[in-house]
Amino acid sequence: GAAAVGPEERIRLGALQVLALPRTDEVFARAFVTAIAGIPAFRDQVRVLVRQAIVAGAQAGTFTVPSVEAATDAVFGAVLQALRSRLAGDPSAADPDDHLVALLLRMLGVPENGPRASG
Numbered sequence: 001g002a003a004a005v006g007p008e009e010r011i012r013l014g015a016l017q018v019l020a021l022p023r024t025d026e027v028f029a030r031a032f033v034t035a036i037a038g039i040p041a042f043r044d045q046v047r048v049l050v051r052q053a054i055v056a057g058a059q060a061g062t063f064t065v066p067s068v069e070a071a072t073d074a075v076f077g078a079v080l081q082a083l084r085s086r087l088a089g090d091p092s093a094a095d096p097d098d099h100l101v102a103l104l105l106r107m108l109g110v111p112e113n114g115p116r117a118s119g
Helices: 007-025 026-038 040-059 068-088 097-107
Strands: none
Touching: 007 026, 007 040, 007 068, 007 097, 026 040, 026 068, 040 068, 068 097
């Protein structure tokens, strides 16, 4: 079978997918933001996915975080706010998506030029 995607790639790919939504499917992006805000069960499901990747990364030694919950809130919140900013046309949202992803991974303890960086 195919090799499992590691925790670092799960965070990277998940964040990049969400951040691309305003360019790839703006209607879905707006529905996603509305659902996160208004449907607690949906918000919880998305948060669980983020948390699972962070727990897996911490257990594997890929991530070094003092608190899984704080790291989950930080990743979830940063990506969601960036998505909202992009949808609002905020000039600060012009930053390339990979800049935010690099910050998230560094926050999780992945070295800036980590051994598992993908191209």
